[in-house]
Amino acid sequence: MVSFDAGFRASLADLFAWRRDVRRFRSDPVAEVVLRDCLAMANLSPSVGNSQPWRFVRVADPGRRAAVVESFQRCNAAAAASYPDERRAAYTQLKLAGLREAPVHLAVFCDAETEAGHGLGRATMPEMLRYSVVSAVQTFWLAARANGLGVGWVSILEPDAVRACLDLPQSFELVAYLCVGYPVEEHLDPELIRHGWQARIDEATCLIER
Numbered sequence: 001m002v003s004f005d006a007g008f009r010a011s012l013a014d015l016f017a018w019r020r021d022v023r024r025f026r027s028d029p030v031a032e033v034v035l036r037d038c039l040a041m042a043n044l045s046p047s048v049g050n051s052q053p054w055r056f057v058r059v060a061d062p063g064r065r066a067a068v069v070e071s072f073q074r075c076n077a078a079a080a081a082s083y084p085d086e087r088r089a090a091y092t093q094l095k096l097a098g099l100r101e102a103p104v105h106l107a108v109f110c111d112a113e114t115e116a117g118h119g120l121g122r123a124t125m126p127e128m129l130r131y132s133v134v135s136a137v138q139t140f141w142l143a144a145r146a147n148g149l150g151v152g153w154v155s156i157l158e159p160d161a162v163r164a165c166l167d168l169p170q171s172f173e174l175v176a177y178l179c180v181g182y183p184v185e186e187h188l189d190p191e192l193i194r195h196g197w198q199a200r201i202d203e204a205t206c207l208i209e210r
Contacts, residue, residue, distance in 0.1 A: 020186075025179065027103065042056070042143065044139065054109070064165050075157055099179060102179035104179070106177075108137055108177070109174055112129060112172070153176050153177070
């Protein structure tokens, strides 16, 4: 049986604490072996019925990347317009994506029609397929951080437009669009806390006892 000592547990806590949503990337390329190792870690993630429904799509084509940026710009403008004046001003000051700077783009989809897993665990909660993909994203994120990489999760996008520009089947549902690369700066505090958007919620409010 594998045993994890106090030193490992302390390092693991540091890894969780230093996992940041990165928006500012250096232009340095990411070594293929490092990226592949992180993706291999993601494939160890738990999934409903062992279905492994995640599909990582590396987006390298400049035209396809440009289409994703255009989708972000449309969605970002609409999101800004939805806020009242004071909050809108704060929103427009935030850097919410590193799409132009990140050397690696990964679009992460859920294959909603996968036959793997034989439907186990999905009859009452079909959304478990997407939740499984989220677990793979988190595992990739932690593996990337352990290798000195930063990851930014861009959710201000049109899922159908992204799927269409990547020429993927209708059964592929966008779960995450990840920007990956080496961060320009390191901060223990999340960017949204640092720039006054939202403080961290107290842990006590997240646990309900019955």
